[in-house]
Amino acid sequence: MDFSLNEIQVMLADSIEKFIDNDYDFESRQKFADSDTGYSAEVWQTFAELGWTAVPFSEDDGGFDGGPVDVMVLMERFGRGLVVEPYLANVVLAGGILKRVASAEQKEQWLHPIVTGELQCALAFVEPQARYNIANVATTASADGDGWVLNGSKGYVLNGRNAKMIVVPARSSGDQSDEDGISLFAIDASADGLSITDYATIDGHQAAEIQLQDVRVEAAAVLGDVGAAFATLDATIDDATLAVCAEAIGIMQKLQDKTVEYSKNRMQFGVPIGSFQALQHRMVDMLTACEQSQSLLMWAVMVNAENGDDAKQAISSIKYQVGVAGRKVGEEAVQIHGGMGVTWELDVAHYFKRLTAIGQIFGNADWHLDKLARL
C-alpha cells in the first residue's frame, strides 16, 4: 500500500502546476471559453508538446502508457486551474473508445492525430430520453448494402462544436435499453444528414445537440464488433467518470483554499469574518468533505488501476461522494464569499458552476447511490 506518486507522476504534476501558474490565469481562461471554439488551440498545442494528450494511451499508439493514477494527477490540476480545453471529450472519451476498439487503419486516421494534438473528436454518449442509462440507445443503424444508415438524436455532445469526427453509438439490433445490439460508428462531422446545434454550457464548456437523418456510412466506419459496443462504452464512461471526479476534487480543494483565505482578509464588524465560529465550523465541514473525497478518490483510482473486484463499486462511490460533497463545498464557498460569491467577475462562481456540471454528468449522486444500494 502506497499513497505516493512515482517520479514520472511527480514530474507530470509539476509541469501542469507550472503551466497553470504561469500561463493559465482566470482572465485567460474566460477569454478562451468566450472564443468561437470555446478553447484555445494554442494551449492545446502546448498540451500536446508537453505530452499531456498522450498520457492515457499505450506506447504502441504513441502514448505514455498512463493509467488512472496519471489521469488523476492531470485532471486534479486541470480542476484547480479551471481548464476549459476539451481534454475530457477529446482524449478521455473519444480517445478512450478508439484506443479500445479501433483497427490499425482507424487508429492511424483518428487516434494518432488525437495523441499528437492535431485532431478534435467527440463521443455522443447521451440521448435526450436516456437520462443516465448509456444502454438506452434509440438511434438506429440499419444495414444498407456494404454500409449503414443512421437515424436519431444525440444530446450534450461535448466538444460537438469542434469535433471533426464524432463517435456515435447506435442500435443495430435489440430493444431500446438492451446492452446487446449497440454498435459504434465513426462519423465525419460534415457527413450528409448530420446537423449540429452547438451551445455553451453553464460551466464555460461547449456541447451540441446532434440530429442524424439518414446518415450513410461505409462499413469501415464501424468501430469494434457490430452489436457488441456496450462494454467499450461502459469502460470508457467509467474512465471519464474517474477523470471528472479527480477534476472535481481539484476544484473543491481550490474553493476550500480560496474561501479560507478570503475569510482571513474580509473584515466585517472590525474583525476578519474567519474569526466567527459560525463560519469556522462551516469551513471545517468543507475541509472534511475535501479530505474524505480525496481519500475516496485515491481508493477508487487505485482499485481501478489494478482492476480490483470492487472497481465498479468504487466508481459509483466516488461519483456519489463528489456529487454530494462537491455541491456542499461549492455552495458553502459561494455563501462565505457573500455578495462577491454570486458575481460573474469572481472566479469562485465559475469553479462552483463547473463543480455543479460535474455533479450532473455520468450519473448524478442519486443515480450512483441507487446502484450502490442494489449491490
Added chain:
Amino acid sequence: MNVTFTAEELAFREEVRGFFRDKFPSRLREQQLRGIPLEKGDYIKYQKLLNEQGWAGVNWPVEYGGTGWSAVQKYMFMIEAAEAYAPEIIAFGLNMVGPVIYSFGNEEQKQRFLPDILESNVWWCQGYSEPGSGSDLASLKTRADLAGDHFVVNGTKTWTTLGQYADWIFLLARTNTDVARRQEGISFLLADMKTPGISVKPIITLDGEHEVNEIHFEDVKIPVENLIGEEGKGWTYGKVLLQHERTNIAGVARSEVRLKQLRAQAAQSVRGGAPLEQDSNFMRKLAATEVELKAMEYTQLRTLAAVASGKAPGPESSILKITGTEMQQAIDTLYMEAAGYYALPFVPHQYAPDFGDAFVGEGAETTTSLRYFNFRKASIYGGSNEIQKNIIAKHVLGL
C-alpha cells in the same frame, strides 16, 4: 500509488488471523456478537492474551515493549480484531497513560508503571473532566498543593469511564493558580485508587448502565514521585494523550465490520417477514453510510502513513474523531431502525449469564436502542465534536 499488500504484510495478516482464530475465546466472541456487555475479567483476559503475543503495545515503540508495527500492520491488526469481534482494548492504560509515561516520565516511573500496563496487571482510569469543566478542560478546579514530599489533592473528577474497576487514576490538577494562561500551572499526576480520601460514585447513563463515575478527592496525599514530567506542564502532556485518544476513538475497523454485518442481515428474512433489503430507503441510507466509511478508511490509512513517516498524530486526528464518532452513531441509528419494534423492549437483564426466563427479540435486536442511546456520548467525549472543529479551524485552517 497502489493498494496491494506485500507478501510480508499478507503473511502478517495470516498470523494475526490465526491468533484470533486459535486463541481468542469463542465465548467472548459470542457475547460481543450478541451485544452482551463484557466484564472486567473478560477485558483483562483478552489483553493478557495480546501481551503474551507481544501485541499489547500496538502503538508503542519497541524499546518499551511495543510492537513497532508499520502503518499497514496496525491497520491489519485493527481489521482482524474487529472481524473476530474482539473487544476494544481498554484505552486508559495502553493507549493513554502509557504513551504519556514513556514520552514524558522519568526512568524510575517507566520501570515502575510500564510493565504492569503492558501486562494489564493494573486497570487505569482517567481524571480529566470535572463537573464544571467539560470541553473547557483548562478551567479545571481540582487543586494539588505541594506539602513537603507530597501533593494534597482536593476536587472532583467526572465521566470517569469504568472507574469502578480502576486500580490507578491519572489526573490533571492545578498546582499553580498564579499563571498568565489558564493552560499553565496544571500538572499530570498518578494516584493509587486505594489512597485514603478517594471515593467513587456511580453515574447511571440514559441506557441504564453503570459505565461512568464521579471521583471525589478529599485531602488525598499523592507522593511527588507520582508527578509526570515538570510541574505545571501537564496540559502539554495531556494534549498529546488526547491526540492519541482521538485517533483511537474513530473506530473505523469496527464500524466496517458492523456495516458489513448489517448488509448481510438486511438480506435475510427476520421472523418470516420481508428482508430489509426490499426497503429502498433503508438500503440507500446504508449505501451512503458505506461510502462515507470507505472514505474514512482511506483517510485513516493516509493518517497512519503520515505517522509512519515520522509525523506525530497532529490536529488532523480531530477530523477522524468527528467523522469516526458520527459514523458510529449513524450505524447505531441504522441498526435501531432495522430492529423496528424490537428495538423497544428494555430487557438488558436477559443478557446476564444466568438468565433463565424467556428471551425477547432475536439476537442483539433489543440492544440496538441501548447502544444508540449510549453512543450519543461519542460526539461529546474526548473533546466534543464542536471543540474538534474549533481545534481544526485554529490549527489546520489557521483561523
